[in-house]
Amino acid sequence: MGRRACSRPPILPCRPAVTVMAELLQFLFSGLTVGAVYALVALGFTLIYNASDVINFAQGEFVMIGGMTSVFLVAAGVPLPLAALVAILAAMVVGVGLHKLAIEPAKGATIIGIIIITIGASIFVRGMASIVFDKQFHRLPAFTSEIPIIVGGAVILPQSFWVIGGGAVILVLMWLFLSRTVLGKAMLATSANRLAALLVGINTRMIVTLSFAVSAAIGAIAGILVTPITLTSYDIGVLMALKGFAAAMLGGMGNPLGAVVGGLLVGLFEALGAGYISSDYKDAIAFIIILAVLMFMPNGLFGRPGVERV
């Protein structure tokens, strides 16, 4: 590499190309890790939306319940795998409770009404968490090693592999569930046409309940995977729900693959935006994405056009 190989404007410091590459890699690693979590949250949004047309803004609370329950159980001496399992079950109980106690009784309410109910439920869950747990930040130990791995000059934490790998495994399991099992097919049928599904003998009420349980479990798993990196507290759910919602919108509300792609993109945009533009606007990126999607492509990247639903 020549000494003056860099052709940036003279104001910017001239850096060797290797560093520039390493920088980009670092932003990508960071973006993919955070993006994988957004993807899982978005997947939760998608599942519930498909089964019941409800946009569940309490989705972020499942992430919090997963993380916080594990933290407190581990602190009480429970081994991590068992703690994680209990945390996932706890989130599922809350998810089913949310459906049975708050959403089902409001059957017939407008979409806006239901959305407001889920926001109210999320505030309630957050308040309960601040009492049941506490208001401090907590961490979980990394699942395997804490020693960072260096790839092409950029570093990646082993826990990031857990997050990205965990997200991939869940996606594959979801795909197998939806395409290979009767229950999964029933769920797809319900999302395609609830009345028709009911007519062919599918218990759609059970399917909707199931979708709340599964999406709560996915949220909780995301929370457990990411807590060793990002820490957790009773109120992380708000931002998670907003970022996950942006991801689901970007991917096209209702499309599981779109949710995953949308999540990764939101994570990458945030990391690249913070790195190359300004870190001041990092949290604004999710909102810019929501606005851009609403204005320019209301169906998102992979969304079905609204006509099909009629």
Added chain:
Amino acid sequence: MTRASRFKQLAGAAVVATAGLALTAPADADTIRIGSSLSVTGPASFLGDPEAKTLRMYVDRLNEEGGVLGREIELILYDDEGDASRALTFAERLIEDDQVVAMVGGTTTGTTMAMVPAFQEAGVAFISLAGAVVIIDPVKEWVFKTPHTDRMACEKIFEDMQANGITQIGMISGTGGFGASMREQCLDVIGNYGIEVLADETYGPRDTDMTPQLTNIRAAQGVEAVLNPGFGQGPAIVTRNFAALGFEVPLYQSHGVASRSFIELAEDAAEGVRMPTPLLLVADHLDEDDPHQPVVTDYKATYEAETGETVSTFGGYAYDGLMLLVDAIERAGTAEPAAIRDALEETEGFVGVTGTFNMSPEDHMGLDISAFVMVEIQDGDFIPVE
């Protein structure tokens, strides 16, 4: 119902009634009413909670020892949850309804600044427990504060950098009130120390990953140290990301994270991190003949025995605020708001747990930079480096 149980019931009612009288009676008589609005819950609860515990504990203690000027102290404490508009409501309630003679509170700079106009207008002394320099600069007639300013923390940090021959640094600051204010103060005084900022990054209060910002700092050629003004969980994440990225330069944190919980959250990544801390945090390392030693050790022992929690510097600010006020009331010989204010301003050589206070009409905080100790985290403990 038997006669005996009926008697018990009546006796019980009588006891409750008289107890109620006993509780309300002295309140209207001759107590000294001190007000407080703290962020006991909410995002700043880790500051407000030890402050509230300290105030309650020491007001009880003072009353057991006979009160102040022979009068009992009545503490009226509200929880503003870190919300500035709530704080203002409580400030007005303290002044109008509760008629307090002075106020010790205001956990954060935000809540403090919201309450300042109310106390200025009413003419009631307000001792704030928040950090930013704007609270006392410019001097406001009725407003005082006990913690060091962020400006002093910057000076202490830059002194240490200068001593270590560091001339080029990277900064990563929180955009919350504390981080933003400290960043500004640091940039304001940095020129005096011949230090240059090569990279100036920020992160949001709820940010969970600061790797991109730190990558930019690492890419800036010639950075010899990194400074992170901020409080809460942000600096813990910065510290963890910093260690993961394998920086080979020192990391300086602010006094805002000088607490055990920072080490717990940052774990091994906290090793070698430097920060300015109040004396309280290094109580075990103070010299026997240091005038602060007895005060600091006594507060630490009392707080830890009564609450079962590790002492934090924030509770120490509340201790100093209350004791400065008690000292002023005793010197004034009266609990008139105006007399208290004048006495507070004349405070001289008052030894608290944060440092020695010397107030004046130009200085409503009264601490100097010597009240800060530069520490380095070694083996999970704060070790003074001087």
